[in-house]
Amino acid sequence: MYFGSGTRLTVHKSEDEDPRFYQLEKDDTRLCLATDFTRHDKLKDNELFKEQNGTFIDRESTDPATKGLYSQVAFMSTGDEDKCEESSGFNDSLQPDSVVNTVSLTVIGLRILFVKTVAINVLVTLRLCISR
The missing domain is CATH 3.30.780 (Translation Initiation Factor Eif1)
Structure with missing residues (x-):
């Protein structure tokens, strides 16, 4: 009802x-x-x-x-x-902030450097394991 x-x-x-x-x-x-x-x-x-x-x-x-x-x-x-x-x-x-832009670019740069370091370490380790 x-x-x-x-x-x-x-x-x-x-x-x-x-x-x-x-x-x-x-x-x-x-x-x-x-x-x-x-x-x-x-x-x-x-x-x-x-x-x-x-x-x-x-x-x-x-x-x-x-x-x-x-x-x-x-x-x-x-x-x-x-x-x-x-x-x-x-x-x-909504205006761009130079400090935020600088910090963002720095963080991106550090991430790229970290990835390159890990990749090189993995390649060197694999090459060492293969050569033995």
């Missing part, structure tokens, strides 16, 4: 975090990403993220450090730039 649609219980964090917006673009596809907000219905009043426009994706974070934070993505058309105001600091975080 079925009596109605049932009851839906949603538990929210005590803090109320506002979403951070990012505009993403590749070729002719433009997206608006809203991320790191605590209420699943936080963007219900934003025209860009309404369910009826068919461009709505909602995902709760599974990372224990950010558990309970939601993200939504919506496709943007021409004129929607003002509905997706980009948060400050996003572009700065």
Whole structure:
């Protein structure tokens, strides 16, 4: 027997975090990403993220450090730039860092040196075993 649609219980964090917006673009596809907000219905009043426009994706974070934070993505058309105001600091975080690049190159160099050392030791050992 079925009596109605049932009851839906949603538990929210005590803090109320506002979403951070990012505009993403590749070729002719433009997206608006809203991320790191605590209420699943936080963007219900934003025209860009309404369910009826068919461009709505909602995902709760599974990372224990950010558990309970939601993200939504919506496709943007021409004129929607003002509905997706980009948060400050996003572009700065994607800038190359010379220290990280230097450390990465150093680690790659050390790995290559290690592999060459192991290969030469194996070859010399095999040659010694064959010559006896």
